[in-house]
Amino acid sequence: MVLFFQLLIDGLASGAIYASLALALVLIFRATRIVNFGQGEMATLSAYCAWQLCEWGLPVALSFLIVGAASFLLGVFVFRAVIKPVSKAPVETIVVITLGLFVFFQSLCLWLWRADQRAFPAMFPSGGWDILGVRVTASALCILLVLLCLAATMGAIFRFTRLGLAMRASAYSSEKSLLVGIRVERMLMLGWGFAATIGFIAAVLVGPRLFLSPTMMLPILLYALASATLGGWDSPLGALVGGLIVGVAESLGATFLPFIGADLRVVIPIAVTLVILLVRPVGLFGSSTVVKV
Amino acid sequence: MRLPTLIKAPLALQALVFAMLTAAPARAEEPSAGITDDTVKIGISGPLTGPVAALGAIADGVRTRTDPINVAGGVRMADGKTRKIELLVEDDGLDPQRTLTNVRKLVEREEVLAVVATAGTPNNQAIGRYINQRGIPNLFMYSGVHELAGPEWEIGFVPSFTTEAATFAKYLLDNKRQAKVALLYLNTETGQTFQAALESAISDSGVTIVAAQPVTSADPTVETQLSTLKASGADTLVVITGPRQGAEAVRFATESGWKPTTLISNIAASIASLKPAGLENAKGVITSQFLKQVNASMPGDDVGVKRYLADHAAAQSKFSTEDALGQSGYAIGDALVKVLESMKAPTREAMMEAARNLDHAQLDLLLPGITLTTKTGEDVYPIESLQLFQFDGAAYQPMGDVISFEGKTPRH
Numbered sequence: 264m265v266l267f268f269q270l271l272i273d274g275l276a277s278g279a280i281y282a283s284l285a286l287a288l289v290l291i292f293r294a295t296r297i298v299n300f301g302q303g304e305m306a307t308l309s310a311y312c313a314w315q316l317c318e319w320g321l322p323v324a325l326s327f328l329i330v331g332a333a334s335f336l337l338g339v340f341v342f343r344a345v346i347k348p349v350s351k352a353p354v355e356t357i358v359v360i361t362l363g364l365f366v367f368f369q370s371l372c373l374w375l376w377r378a379d380q381r382a383f384p385a386m387f388p389s390g391g392w393d394i395l396g397v398r399v400t401a402s403a404l405c406i407l408l409v410l411l412c413l414a415a416t417m418g419a420i421f422r423f424t425r426l427g428l429a430m431r432a433s434a435y436s437s438e439k440s441l442l443v444g445i446r447v448e449r450m451l452m453l454g455w456g457f458a459a460t461i462g463f464i465a466a467v468l469v470g471p472r473l474f475l476s477p478t479m480m481l482p483i484l485l486y487a488l489a490s491a492t493l494g495g496w497d498s499p500l501g502a503l504v505g506g507l508i509v510g511v512a513e514s515l516g517a518t519f520l521p522f523i524g525a526d527l528r529v530v531i532p533i534a535v536t537l538v539i540l541l542v543r544p545v546g547l548f549g550s551s552t553v554v555k556v
Numbered sequence: 557m558r559l560p561t562l563i564k565a566p567l568a569l570q571a572l573v574f575a576m577l578t579a580a581p582a583r584a585e586e587p588s589a590g591i592t593d594d595t596v597k598i599g600i601s602g603p604l605t606g607p608v609a610a611l612g613a614i615a616d617g618v619r620t621r622t623d624p625i626n627v628a629g630g631v632r633m634a635d636g637k638t639r640k641i642e643l644l645v646e647d648d649g650l651d652p653q654r655t656l657t658n659v660r661k662l663v664e665r666e667e668v669l670a671v672v673a674t675a676g677t678p679n680n681q682a683i684g685r686y687i688n689q690r691g692i693p694n695l696f697m698y699s700g701v702h703e704l705a706g707p708e709w710e711i712g713f714v715p716s717f718t719t720e721a722a723t724f725a726k727y728l729l730d731n732k733r734q735a736k737v738a739l740l741y742l743n744t745e746t747g748q749t750f751q752a753a754l755e756s757a758i759s760d761s762g763v764t765i766v767a768a769q770p771v772t773s774a775d776p777t778v779e780t781q782l783s784t785l786k787a788s789g790a791d792t793l794v795v796i797t798g799p800r801q802g803a804e805a806v807r808f809a810t811e812s813g814w815k816p817t818t819l820i821s822n823i824a825a826s827i828a829s830l831k832p833a834g835l836e837n838a839k840g841v842i843t844s845q846f847l848k849q850v851n852a853s854m855p856g857d858d859v860g861v862k863r864y865l866a867d868h869a870a871a872q873s874k875f876s877t878e879d880a881l882g883q884s885g886y887a888i889g890d891a892l893v894k895v896l897e898s899m900k901a902p903t904r905e906a907m908m909e910a911a912r913n914l915d916h917a918q919l920d921l922l923l924p925g926i927t928l929t930t931k932t933g934e935d936v937y938p939i940e941s942l943q944l945f946q947f948d949g950a951a952y953q954p955m956g957d958v959i960s961f962e963g964k965t966p967r968h
Binding site: 277378380381393398477478525 | 605
């Protein structure tokens with residue numbers, strides 16, 4: 264029984280890792296209706312920059328602030344340089360382009376910093392508590408708390424502020440938004456900027472757990488996509504809950520279902536997502552788009 | 557009108573095959589493709605990009621050895637001629653299919669004499685049939701599994717995983733006779749070979765494997781597996797995975813308050829790769845090694861290490877001097893030079909013959925007491941000795957002497 268609860272906690276901890284990237288994916292989808300496959304690798308680049316600044320002797324907090332702002336600019340730049348020129352193109356084109364971003368940023372990190380894994384400065388204490396034999400680490404708990412705050416803030420901004428409304432509107436229909444006076448391009452730009460910053464925060468949260476390497480986000484991407492789909496692509500809170508469900512399902516499933524070996528682990532999140540989508544096609548917290556005729 | 561040509565084509569083909577068959581004996585003494593009087597072309601396919609690009613240091617390590625030799629004029633071979641080594645490196649991202657494509661390209665278009673240092677067990681598996689059919693030497697594979705798909709034309713380099721398993725087993729039998737072992741293993745030929753060898757080495761003793769968990773290199777974290785291993789009540793953790801999972805295991809073993817005796821395969825035990833887990837957490841970790849410890853700031857007076865550091869500077873190598881993979885590559889380059897030196901004829905057959913009959917060849921970076929020895933038909937394992945080391949928080953300290961399994965590497 265202790266093992267069961269330990270695996271539950273472990274599942275929540277890895278779920279938090281998936282949720283952090285899922286959050287960035289959901290944000291950019293909400294703001295621009297694009298799934299950015301390169302989000303994780305952009306975050307990796309930011310994380311490397313922060314690590315490099317720390318290595319050069321800057322205080323950790325300062326370098327995180329600098330890179331947080333720089334990530335925003337990176338997002339804006341990517342939008343202007345790569346996405347805007349093809350914004351009228353069909354969705355397949357955009358998908359291929361974001362896949363291109365994925366490859367580009369990964370290769371860039373590999374070229375600049377090579378493949379060795381490195382220690383990423385930890386924001387949270389490394390200790391933990393033993394509760395009836397079940398180990399809970401402080402860092403996992405902190406990650407969850409930070410993510411919860413982030414998701415709540417993001418959700419609130421989208422729902423309750425004029426800015427959020429304008430961003431949602433421009434993502435929904437750029438032409439109609441223009442007609443009512445929303446500066447669509449600026450909104451999309453902001454969306455890319457915010458998503459890149461959230462991605463960086465995600466990388467800061469999970470970096471110490473996963474170790475910094477050019478491919479650290481690669482194994483997570485699949486799980487994050489499953490989490491976002493599970494939770495509903497337009498709900499930040501859904502991404503968080505989706506990530507946690509995926510993490511727990513993976514952890515418990517891989518251990519207690521004897522036929523699932525190392526190779527089948529990755530199937531669990533996909534299977535869970537599929538089942539939930541059959542029951543609720545828009546995901547747990549997603550809202551369906553109603554078209555009135 | 558098309559019919560006759562259709563019939564003629566196979567006839568022409570037959571004639572060609574016949575001509576090749578009859579011509580073959582006459583050409584036996586003629587040089588093979590890829591070798592002239594002043595150069596020998598050698599191909600390498602390895603992951604320069606992708607998730608395991610760290611292995612790319614092996615190819616660069618080979619170059620680190622051959623570049624300075626070329627600058628000095630080349631290798632004097634046993635047929636009396638001195639040749640420069642021309643290396644052709646292709647990137648395969650550790651994808652076996654791309655390795656095969658690369659090797660085909662290297663053999664058919666670039667016409668290399670041999671390929672060396674091909675990284676990865678599945679990758680060597682993938683090219684085995686091809687190199688066997690074409691008769692291309694696949695020298696000093698970077699794979700801990702030695703009996704792969706091309707037995708006549710391949711030879712490994714790093715000690716077999718069975719040797720490492722036997723070394724770990726010997727440590728446990730000598731020091732911890734009632735050890736309850738938890739095994740974290742890579743779910744490939746690598747991990748399975750190791751597991752089987754470990755099981756058979758401890759079969760008649762008090763040492764037992766109480767739990768085993770497989771991992772893949774695509775798992776984001778391996779904490780679930782480690783929790784399960786901890787819950788098994790094991791007091792010893794044996795890790796045979798890549799560096800990332802190895803470091804995670806080390807951190808988990810300390811952070812979770814488990815603190816088992818931890819033995820880590822040398823593929824994951826380099827100090828650089830343990831660093832992210834916290835070096836204080838890695839204190840007490842045991843590994844087995846065949847390469848010398850290189851500390852660039854304190855080179856000591858070891859001639860081999862000094863030459864390595866000089867070559868590393870001269871070749872402007874891209875890996876750090878302390879990178880064990882780069883060092884392995886350098887040792888492979890060194891071994892390649894030894895083989896070239898003892899080749900009696902400029903042919904692929906002579907090259908295999910030389911590689912298959914190494915007699916206590918000494919390499920710059922091998923630990924004192926470890927040499928390359930092979931024998932045609934009997935001994936296909938160049939390195940069969942390992943020395944145990946324990947990490948003291950700053951460096952690895954030797955534990956006892958070199959443990960030799962010369963001529964008795966467990967088969968698998």
